[in-house]
Amino acid sequence: MVSEIQVIRNESSMWFNTGMDIVRVIPLAAMPANAPAVLDYFWATPLPQGCLVRITMGRRPLIALVVESLDVRTAKLALKKSAFALKKLDSVVTETPQISTTQLSLARWMSTHYGASLATCMKTVAPSFLGKRGILLQLPTADAPVKTVPPAGRLVLTQPDTTVAEIKRIASQTKGQLCIIVPEVSLALCLCEKLSVLKPQPVHSGMSARQYETIYRAVTDGSARVIIGTRVALFLPWSAVEHIIVEDPLNEAYKSEMTPRYNAPDAARQLAGLVDASLTWLTPAISAVHHHLISTGTMTREDKKPYWPRVVQISMEQEQLDGSRSLFSRHATEAILDSHDSGKPLLVLSARRGYTTVARCGNCKKTLPCATCSIPMRWHRTTEEMLVCYHCAAFMQIPKQCPSCHGGALRPAGLPGSQKLAEAINAVLDRYGHRKLNIPVLDSDLVRSESGEKEMLEKLDGMEHPILVASQMIFSHRYGRTFDTVIVPQLDALAYNPDYRTQERLIMQLEKIADMRPRHLVVQSWQDTDSLGDIASRQWDAFYRSELAQRKALVWPPFARIVKLSFRHRDRATATRQAAVAVDRMRRAIEHLGARGTRLLGPGPALVERAGGQWTQNIIIKSTLSGLKLSELLSYVPDRWTVDVDPRSIT
Secondary structure: OOOHHHHHHHOHHHHHHOOOEEEEEEEOOOOOOOOOOOEEEEEOOOOOOOOEEEEEEOOEEEEEEEEEEEEHHHHHHHHHHOOOOOEEOOEEEEOOOOOOHHHHHHHHHHHHHHOOOHHHHHHHHOOOOOOOOOOOOOOOOOOOOOOOOOOOOEEEEEOHHHHHHHHHHHHHOOOOEEEEEOOOHHHHHHHHHHOHHHOOEEEOOOOOHHHHHHHHHHHHHOOOOEEEEOHHHHHOOOOOEEEEEEEOOOOHHHEOOOOOOOEHHHHHHHHHHHHOOEEEEEEOOOOHHHHHHHHOOOOEEEEEOOOOOEEEEEEHHHHHHOOOOOOOOHHHHHHHHHHHHHOOOEEEEOOOOOOEEEEEEOOOOOEOEOOOOOOEOEEEEOOOEEEEOOOOOOEEOOOOOOOOOOOOOEEEEEEEOHHHHHHHHHHHHHHOOOOOOOOOEEOOOOOOOHHHHHHHHHHHHOOOOOEEEEOHHHHHHOOOOOOOEEEEOOHHHOOOOOOOOHHHHHHHHHHHHHOOOOOEEEEEEOOOOHHHOOHHHOOOHHHHHHHHHHHHHHOOOOOOEEEEEEEEEOOHHHHHHHHHHHHHHHHHHHHHHOOOOEEEEEEEEEEEEEEOOEEEEEEEEEEOOOHHHHHHHHOOOOOOOEEEEOOOOOO
16 A cells, blocks of 8 residues: 555645645654754645644654644655655644744754754753643734844943942833843842842753743743843743843853853844844953944943042062062062951962962972873862863872882962962961961862852851852852952963953953952962053053954954864864864865855864863864854764864964
């Protein structure tokens, strides 16, 4: 007996006269890496975008999301070229859309912009409960996208108190829904507390499925007016969002480390365009890209950040020439002693965790590397001394002899970490006749939960000598947390990735320090930071003018798009060989597409070439292409390569 599918496929004239539709679906399930992103089936009637259907893959029954329904007569060519027969959908779960047009449009944009499959992007956007437990949604019918070009938005320089005031002002003028995106869960909860008068609802990845479902429905029916959330809040089925606020848009926590490697502020801007919402950036600092948009009149700028501390800049190289061997300069030492005597809170901002960055042999001067990573082990002093790798989390007891020369003992060396800075503070106190203190250290090695962070800071408030050593974790608590003095022992080490944005990152760190309103800021550096200008006067404009001129000459953002392609393999030779094949393929693709203004850098090893036992090769694409053209170029990237558009680091 000839099957219905065979009849339909072989008798093409009958097929085209049946009025049947080709239905394109995405399975709501984990799929093999080599599986098609979108699957084609047929059905007797057209199905609305966003509804749910049942399909069978092999013997596996699955729920799938309809992304497109095509009249078969418009898809003749695709049908004739098909190497296999189309199958019929098993059944329709609901013809009521469960994903809004806006959500699907956002997923399509992510797919094009970040070079990821639509299925992967849809999995990111769609709620995990979709199609489970018989849960069905009633989405608004009028949610078609309005704008095609997203707005640049309004940029406001703020500090914590003016951020809260600006959000209240915007909320008072907003009749519809207000979406506030923040980089971290702790900040979402903090702002919900400070903005309690607005009755905001928090949204973040730490919520249970049931909690997220409740919020999802509340946003759908419009009963949730103000949402404060991390990047997952962007994917809610917004029905009447009128204004979108992005707090601290330069925060690197906004960048997803999983495919699709999207950047939440960019997705927020796209969402604002899709729903015709106003867009406001509340930021402690501006970037070179922002400065460019402002200078060209594309973006407006308001400055509501009046406070700047008294700044003392210290060259530690000069301190050493003057005979000092301390980690703290004369000015920093005076600040530590003054804090001890007066009881005024002091923050020492550490650029590194642990005790020191390396363990070095006193005899042969070699450092001890991690067995599976191409980086030195870091020295730790907690309850006991040990060596730790920050990439693979391996740890070991400190060997009694150097494994290389067997003649010397390993000693802590390299850049000081937070633990050594706490030790150095006590050395200062001891030198001037004060008893040593149990100095709290706030970093991710010693404090691993939000409740632990909160508890430590509450204890600090009750201490007689409130001296704190902290990593950049402290910036998550800059709302309501103040210090009389902040010491930065190594400003040049704060921006740890060698990158074209290194100096820009230092400015961001300084601006966030100012948010904690210290009266005094002591900045120590070992390298030349003159390019930043006069930190004391906070005049960054000259730096950005020079920076943008250099970026334009070298074709870096905002004058080009950057894509990092990465390949990892346990065999170094294989990684190197695959990188050579990939770069040749991409060169031919550039030539084929006529992609002028596109350059390839590399291939070359990553900054940490070996991590977790795998060797990494990178290729950097600098391109003036945008939108679909760049997406087309990225379609030539070989399998098993990671595509990272607008990466946090090019190394």
